Amino acid sequence: MRVSREQAAANKERVIELAGQLFRERGFEGIGVADLMASAGLTHGGFYRQFESKNDLVVQACDRTLQTSVDRWHETVAREPETALVKIINRYLSEHARDVPSDSCALTSLAGEVPRQNNAALTEAFTRALKGFADALARVGPEATAEERYQQALTRLAGLVGAVILARTVSDPALSDEILAAARKGLTGPLG
Amino acid sequence: MRVSREQAAANKERVIELAGQLFRERGFEGIGVADLMASAGLTHGGFYRQFESKNDLVVQACDRTLQTSVDRWHETVAREPETALVKIINRYLSEHARDVPSDSCALTSLAGEVPRQNNAALTEAFTRALKGFADALARVGPEATAEERYQQALTRLAGLVGAVILARTVSDPALSDEILAAARKGLTGPLG
DNA sequence: ATTATCTATAGATCTATAGATAATGC
DNA sequence: ATTATCTATAGATCTATAGATAATGC
Numbered sequence: 471m472r473v474s475r476e477q478a479a480a481n482k483e484r485v486i487e488l489a490g491q492l493f494r495e496r497g498f499e500g501i502g503v504a505d506l507m508a509s510a511g512l513t514h515g516g517f518y519r520q521f522e523s524k525n526d527l528v529v530q531a532c533d534r535t536l537q538t539s540v541d542r543w544h545e546t547v548a549r550e551p552e553t554a555l556v557k558i559i560n561r562y563l564s565e566h567a568r569d570v571p572s573d574s575c576a577l578t579s580l581a582g583e584v585p586r587q588n589n590a591a592l593t594e595a596f597t598r599a600l601k602g603f604a605d606a607l608a609r610v611g612p613e614a615t616a617e618e619r620y621q622q623a624l625t626r627l628a629g630l631v632g633a634v635i636l637a638r639t640v641s642d643p644a645l646s647d648e649i650l651a652a653a654r655k656g657l658t659g660p661l662g
Numbered sequence: 663m664r665v666s667r668e669q670a671a672a673n674k675e676r677v678i679e680l681a682g683q684l685f686r687e688r689g690f691e692g693i694g695v696a697d698l699m700a701s702a703g704l705t706h707g708g709f710y711r712q713f714e715s716k717n718d719l720v721v722q723a724c725d726r727t728l729q730t731s732v733d734r735w736h737e738t739v740a741r742e743p744e745t746a747l748v749k750i751i752n753r754y755l756s757e758h759a760r761d762v763p764s765d766s767c768a769l770t771s772l773a774g775e776v777p778r779q780n781n782a783a784l785t786e787a788f789t790r791a792l793k794g795f796a797d798a799l800a801r802v803g804p805e806a807t808a809e810e811r812y813q814q815a816l817t818r819l820a821g822l823v824g825a826v827i828l829a830r831t832v833s834d835p836a837l838s839d840e841i842l843a844a845a846r847k848g849l850t851g852p853l854g
Numbered sequence: 855a856t857t858a859t860c861t862a863t864a865g866a867t868c869t870a871t872a873g874a875t876a877a878t879g880c
Numbered sequence: 881a882t883t884a885t886c887t888a889t890a891g892a893t894c895t896a897t898a899g900a901t902a903a904t905g906c
Contacts, residue, residue: 471875478885523870582770582831584831600831621840645792664904695896
């Protein structure tokens, strides 16, 4: 029954990663501790040695997946500053991002639930991530001043998040594609 | 115990209206049938004579509140076509809309949960409403062609929804205000 | 007689805990 | 000896239903 410390740490990692995917796919209340642990090949009783509570896991899983996304944006900006804005926008508004929430930005699948969770650490994690996303965008916007680039980085981020959410909401596939295409076009150039 | 048909119909109306507010405030799973009925001054047993299921109420409540919002947009467009775009944007991105989800557009509070509900009628209601919002915006956009106005109506709608969601998510009040202000500015002028 | 609402409860599900078990690590 | 994981369960909550009750409406 008992495994080595190394194995236990790896198990915990696996639970955090899996939770990050399942929360994005089904929402915070769409997956329970028992089912999550079973998906990780464990029983639910063991959960509470690794995590203080489900809320604790929610924070760790979101922090993990958000930081991964923010880091990827900053890497893109650092590696190819000229094309980074278009790259980031096209990746964010891809059909894959729309169709596979478990593999796309947590802002699109979970931000709407955050204010209802009464979880200060969770709100902090999302706030920190949002600043990270905006900072990355502000480095590559087409606007003239830094102030304006930052302002429009916030607008672009809002547009990206909203477009993915709406594209997932509608039943009409052609309309869903149109939403993504329109936002790709509308958010790339100068705004306002 | 029993009330008149008229009173029963009024009670049903009250439940639908209240549900529309509570779902927007707490999410579909944030309010149960018993608590909802108690808030309406009734007991939960009576619910199932008026509604087939909780899912049935979810559809009726969303359809009601979404249609109300769409109608208000179209009224604004009809009454003051010159200033309608700015009026709609400033109302959508107001502090009141951010701070009182129970009194603002259901897209901002509930769209993210729709794809997870496995409820075709609900998805249809949101799709219909989204087309209504986009049609209203397409009538008042600053773009040259109708085609372009419709495309950018979708982008503007995405930006509006995303901005409210993100403004509610962050813990930093100044940042929250900045998100709203940036989107008000960035979404009003020509896009792309 | 009909029916809108009430009381009571079945059945499912979820978080968290208690105590047992067996392998690790000193 | 310690501890990661397991089995079992307490306690809370939620949707939906069954049957009783009392006022409406014919």
